[in-house]
Amino acid sequence: YYDSNDCADYYAQSVSAFTTADLPVLLENANAYLWQYADALTDMPDGGSDYMFTTQEVPFMAIALSGQMPLYTEYVNFQANTNRYFLNLVEQGARPAFLITWEDPIKLQNTDADNIYSSQFSLYKDLMIEWYQELSELHALIGSAAIDTHVRDGDVVTVTYDNGLTIYCNYGSEAVVVDGKYAIAPDGYKVVTADGN
Numbered sequence: 352y353y354d355s356n357d358c359a360d361y362y363a364q365s366v367s368a369f370t371t372a373d374l375p376v377l378l379e380n381a382n383a384y385l386w387q388y389a390d391a392l393t394d395m396p397d398g399g400s401d402y403m404f405t406t407q408e409v410p411f412m413a414i415a416l417s418g419q420m421p422l423y424t425e426y427v428n429f430q431a432n433t434n435r436y437f438l439n440l441v442e443q444g445a446r447p448a449f450l451i452t453w454e455d456p457i458k459l460q461n462t463d464a465d466n467i468y469s470s471q472f473s474l475y476k477d478l479m480i481e482w483y484q485e486l487s488e489l490h491a492l493i494g495s496a497a498i499d500t501h502v503r504d505g506d507v508v509t510v511t512y513d514n515g516l517t518i519y520c521n522y523g524s525e526a527v528v529v530d531g532k533y534a535i536a537p538d539g540y541k542v543v544t545a546d547g548n
Contacts, residue, residue, distance in 0.1 A: 359384060377423075391421040408512060409501055413443035418497030418513070426450045428469050434477070434538050435522070440486065441540045442508050442520045444493050447482055449475055461474025491518055492542060507535070 359376055361384075366388045369376045378389045386392070416422060422445045430436040432533070442445055452459075452470040459465050496514035506523030521527050521535040528534050533541045 362455040363388070386416075386420075389420055390418070391423060395422045395445065397425050409503075410439075410443045413445055414475065414498045414501055416494050417444055421446055423448045426481075427478075428475060437482065438520050438538055438540060440482075441489060441518060442510055443511075444490070444498065444512075446486065446490070447479075449477060450480060487517075489542060492544065517543045519543070 360383065366376060366378070366385055370388050375390045376388055377391045377393050378385055379392075379394045381389060381392060389520070392412075413422060414468050418434060422443070423446050424436075424440060424443075424447060427433060427447045427449050437447075439445075450467060450470050451472050452467070453472055456464075456467045456470045459467055493512060493516060494514060496512035496516060497514045498510060500509070500511045504523060507527055507529060508522065509529070510518045512518075519529050519533060519535055519541045520537040521539050522538060524537050526534060526539075529541070533543065535541050536547045
């Protein structure tokens with residue numbers, strides 16, 4: 352007889368073999384007992400489960416694991432509003448993931464992969480480059496810092512890191528001024544370093 356503990360042990364032994372072989376390990380939807388072996392986590396949800404009605408949500412996984420390892424979100428090309436999704440990435444310090452095919456995914460129709468409806472490289476190339484450049488600059492500032500506070504006040508989210516970095520995200524449809532000096536466009540953000548720049 353085998354139980355779930357035996358199964359977890361087998362998984363842990365298998366995954367730890369990759370780390371001892373010096374291979375990078377990216378885990379998708381991994382349970383917490385495997386996180387110690389991961390170099391990054393993928394397919395991380397950027398929002399709640401929507402199973403409960405709440406007055407406010409916080410990105411718990413991003414807060415709890417910030418500074419520990421890179422976090423990659425669900426595929427960008429399956430998101431309805433990429434502008435809002437990009438703002439979620441900035442807020443959470445997460446990285447985007449794209450599911451890409453060279454050819455038009457219409458060729459996958461009537462296959463087990465027919466749920467991939469938008470993936471052609473030529474459609475996402477410019478967006479991937481733009482996001483990579485912009486988020487690389489942000490992640491260089493974040494470094495290995497952990498999220499210290501995460502506060503939502505109306506449409507504005509303020510995220511501070513333990514290295515003094517502050518990020519303001521405006522989810523509203525109108526421009527706002529925060530701290531009396533930083534103007535932020537609708538669906539925009541502002542990064543302020545520890546020295547106030």
